[in-house]
Amino acid sequence: MYRRIFYPLFLLALGYLLLINNDAKTIVAGIAIFLIGMVFMEDGFKLFSGGMLEKVLEKSTNNVPKAIGTGFIATAIVQSSSLISIIVISFLSAELISLAGAVGVVFGSNIGTTTTAWIVSAFGVKIKIAHYAMPMLIFGVVFRFSSKKSLQGLGNVLVGLGFVFLGIGYMKEGFETLKEGLDLGAYAMEGYLGVLVYVLLGAIATVVIQSSSATVALIITALATGQIGYINGLELAIGANIGTTVTAVIGAMTSNSNGKRLAVAHFIFNMITGAIAIIFLYQLATIVDTLSASIGIGEKDYAMKLALFHTIFNVIGVLVVSPFTHRLVKFLKGLFIEEEAKVDRAKYLDDIVITMPESALASLQKELEHLYDNAARILSHALSLHRDDYLGKENINEVVKKSDKIININVNEIYETDVKELYGDIVRYATLSQENMNEEQMRRVYYYKVASKDIVEAIKDARELQKNINKYLIGENEAVKKEYNFLREKIVTVLNKINNIRNQEDDLESLTKIEFLKKEIEDMDMVESGVIDKLIRTNAITTKMATSLINDSSFAYDISKRLIEVATTLWIADKDIRELSGEVL
Amino acid sequence: MKIKEIYEKISDFFDQSKKKQAKRKDKAEKLEKKLVKKIAKTKAKLKTAQTKKKKKVLAQELEVMKKLAKKLSEV
Numbered sequence: 001m002y003r004r005i006f007y008p009l010f011l012l013a014l015g016y017l018l019l020i021n022n023d024a025k026t027i028v029a030g031i032a033i034f035l036i037g038m039v040f041m042e043d044g045f046k047l048f049s050g051g052m053l054e055k056v057l058e059k060s061t062n063n064v065p066k067a068i069g070t071g072f073i074a075t076a077i078v079q080s081s082s083l084i085s086i087i088v089i090s091f092l093s094a095e096l097i098s099l100a101g102a103v104g105v106v107f108g109s110n111i112g113t114t115t116t117a118w119i120v121s122a123f124g125v126k127i128k129i130a131h132y133a134m135p136m137l138i139f140g141v142v143f144r145f146s147s148k149k150s151l152q153g154l155g156n157v158l159v160g161l162g163f164v165f166l167g168i169g170y171m172k173e174g175f176e177t178l179k180e181g182l183d184l185g186a187y188a189m190e191g192y193l194g195v196l197v198y199v200l201l202g203a204i205a206t207v208v209i210q211s212s213s214a215t216v217a218l219i220i221t222a223l224a225t226g227q228i229g230y231i232n233g234l235e236l237a238i239g240a241n242i243g244t245t246v247t248a249v250i251g252a253m254t255s256n257s258n259g260k261r262l263a264v265a266h267f268i269f270n271m272i273t274g275a276i277a278i279i280f281l282y283q284l285a286t287i288v289d290t291l292s293a294s295i296g297i298g299e300k301d302y303a304m305k306l307a308l309f310h311t312i313f314n315v316i317g318v319l320v321v322s323p324f325t326h327r328l329v330k331f332l333k334g335l336f337i338e339e340e341a342k343v344d345r346a347k348y349l350d351d352i353v354i355t356m357p358e359s360a361l362a363s364l365q366k367e368l369e370h371l372y373d374n375a376a377r378i379l380s381h382a383l384s385l386h387r388d389d390y391l392g393k394e395n396i397n398e399v400v401k402k403s404d405k406i407i408n409i410n411v412n413e414i415y416e417t418d419v420k421e422l423y424g425d426i427v428r429y430a431t432l433s434q435e436n437m438n439e440e441q442m443r444r445v446y447y448y449k450v451a452s453k454d455i456v457e458a459i460k461d462a463r464e465l466q467k468n469i470n471k472y473l474i475g476e477n478e479a480v481k482k483e484y485n486f487l488r489e490k491i492v493t494v495l496n497k498i499n500n501i502r503n504q505e506d507d508l509e510s511l512t513k514i515e516f517l518k519k520e521i522e523d524m525d526m527v528e529s530g531v532i533d534k535l536i537r538t539n540a541i542t543t544k545m546a547t548s549l550i551n552d553s554s555f556a557y558d559i560s561k562r563l564i565e566v567a568t569t570l571w572i573a574d575k576d577i578r579e580l581s582g583e584v585l
Numbered sequence: 586m587k588i589k590e591i592y593e594k595i596s597d598f599f600d601q602s603k604k605k606q607a608k609r610k611d612k613a614e615k616l617e618k619k620l621v622k623k624i625a626k627t628k629a630k631l632k633t634a635q636t637k638k639k640k641k642v643l644a645q646e647l648e649v650m651k652k653l654a655k656k657l658s659e660v
Contacts (some may be wrong), residue, residue: 509623512646
C-alpha cells in the first residue's frame with residue numbers, strides 16, 4: 001500500500017526536479033553514484049573478507065564493552081553498518097552470539113559509521129578526490145575479472161570506493177554551481193524551530209535515500225560549499241541518525257524476532273542519542289569548538305567540525321545507553337516472543353545472510369543440528385525409548401531391557417510436522433546459498449545436503465523398524481524379543497556415542513570414536529553373523545519372524561550407518577581429518 | 586644454473602597443488618605425532634584394564650588408532 005502510492009509519486013517528483021534544475025541533477029547523480037559505491041563496497045567485503053569478518057564478530061562479542069569495540073572497528077573498516085547488522089542478525093539467529101553482544105555491536109557500529117563523515121570531510125571535500133576515483137575504478141574492474149573470489153572482492157571494494165569518491169565529487173560540483181543561482185543559506189533557521197525543521201529534514205532525506213552515510217556526505221558537501229549554515233548542518237546530521245533507524249525498522253518488519261529485537265534496540269539507542277543531541281545542541285557545539293581548537297581543526301572548517309560532532313554525540317549515546325544493555329535485552333526478549341509453530345520450520349536460516357558464504361554455512365550447520373535433534377527424538381520413540389533414559393549412560397543393555405513399554409507414536413504424522421518442512425527449508429537454503437561460494441564451501445554445502453537426506457532416510461527406516469518392535473516387544477517369544485532388543489541397543493548406543501562425539505572438541509579423538517563405532521555396528525547383519533540360521537535350526541523363531549529380523553536388521557544397520565555419516569559431517573570440524581573418515585577401515 | 590633447473594624452480598613456485606600437498610603432509614605429520622601419543626596412552630590403559638570387556642574395547646580402539654596413524658603416514 002505504502003509503496004504503491006508513494007513510490008510512483010516519489011519517482012514523478014524526482015523526474016520533475018531533474019527536469020527543471022540542472023544542478024539538482026548533478027547532486028542527485030552524485031547521491032546515486034555514492035549509493036552504488038556503498039553497494040559495491042558491501043558486496044566486495046562479503047567476498048574479500050572470506051569469512052574473517054564473521055569469525056572476528058563471533059569471537060569478540062562475549063561481553064558488552066568488547067562487543068561495542070568490535071562493532072566500532074568492524075564498521076569503521078568496512079564502512080557499512082548495514083553489513084555488520086546483517087551478520088549480527090544471522091549470528092543471533094544461529095545462536096552464535098548473545099543478544100547483549102549483538103546489541104553491543106550495534107552500539108559500536110553507530111560510532112564506527114561516523115568515520116564516513118571523517119573520510120568525506122578530510123578527503124572528499126578538500127582534495128580533488130574524483131581524480132583518485134578513476135584509477136580505483138580501473139583497477140577495481142580489472143580485479144573483478146579475476147577467477148579468485150578474494151580478488152573479485154577486492155575489485156568490488158575498489159570499484160565501490162571509486163564510485164563513493166566520484167559521487168562526492170559530483171555532489172560538491174552540484175552544490176558549487178547551485179550556489180551561483182540559488183543560495184540555500186538564505187533558508188537558514190535559528191532557534192528550536194530551526195532544530196525541529198532541520199532534524200526532520202535530515203530524517204526524511206535519510207528515509208528517502210536509505211543511507212545515513214549518503215545523507216551525511218550530502219550535508220558535509222553542502223556545508224563545505226557554504227550552502228547550509230553550520231548549526232543547521234548539525235541538526236541535519238542528528239536527523240540522519242534518527243532517519244536511519246526508520247529504514248532499519250521498516251527492513252526488520254519482515255525479519256524474524258531477532259531482526260526485530262535488534263532493530264528496536266537500534267531505534268531506542270538512536271532516539272535517546274538524538275534527544276540528547278537536540279536538547280544539548282548548543283552545549284555540544286561549544287564542546288566541538290573547544291575540542292576542534294585543541295586538535296587543530298580550523299575555526300571555519302565546518303565539515304570537519306560536523307564530523308567531530310557526529311562522533312561526539314554517538315559516543316555520548318553509547319556512554320548513556322550501554323550501562324542499561326542487560327535491561328534493554330530483557331525488555332526486547334519480552335517484546336518479541338517466538339510463537340510455537342504447529343509445523344516445525346527452520347529456526348536459523350535467515351535469507352538476509354544467504355549471500356554471505358560463511359554465515360550461510362554456520363546457519364546450515366545449526367539447522368542440521370536442529371533436524372538431527374528432531375530425528376534423534378523420533379528414532380528413540382520409535383524404538384520405545386526416551387532419550388533421557390540412555391543419554392550419557394554406560395549400561396545401555398540394562399536400559400533397553402527395562403524399557404519394554406511401547407511408546408505408540410505415529411512416525412508418519414511426526415515426520416509431516418517435525419521433519420518434512422524443515423528438510424525442505426534446508427534443501428532450499430543450501431541450494432540458494434551457493435551463489436557466492438568457492439569450491440570448498442560448495443563442497444561443504446553438498447555434504448550438508450547429503451547429511452540432511454541421510455537423517456530423513458534414517459527416520460523412514462525407523463518407521464519400518466517400529467512396526468515389528470511394537471509387535472515383538474510385547475509378544476511371547478523371548479528369542480525374537482532378545483534379537484529386537486539387540487537392534488534397539490545397537491541404535492541407541494550409536495545415538496549415545498554420537499552425543500559424546502558432539503561434545504568432543506578434539507577432532508582426532510572424534511574420528512577415532514567414529515571409526516570405532518563403524519566397527520561396532522558391523523555385527524548387526526544377522527544373516528552374516530549366522531544368528532538367524534541358529535534361531536531357525538533350533539526352532540526358537542518362526543520363519544515369518546526370521547524374515548522380519550532379516551529385513552529389520554538391515555534397516556537398523558542402515559540407520560546406524562547413516563547416523564554415523566551425519567555425525568562425521570556435522571561434528572568433525574577439521575576438513576582434513578573429516579576426509580580421513582572412511583579410509584581407515 | 587641450468588635452464589631446466591630454473592624452469593623447475595619457476596614451475597614449483599607457481600604450482601599451487603604442490604604447495605597444498607606439502608601443507609597437507611605437514612598437517613598429517615602433526616596429527617600422526619598426536620596420534621602416536623594417544624596410542625601410547627591407550628596401550629598403558631590396556632595393561633591396567635581390569636575387566637575383559639574393557640580390555641576388548643581398548644584393544645579395538647587401539648587397532649583403529651593404529652590404522653589411522655598408518656593412513657596419516659601415507660599422506
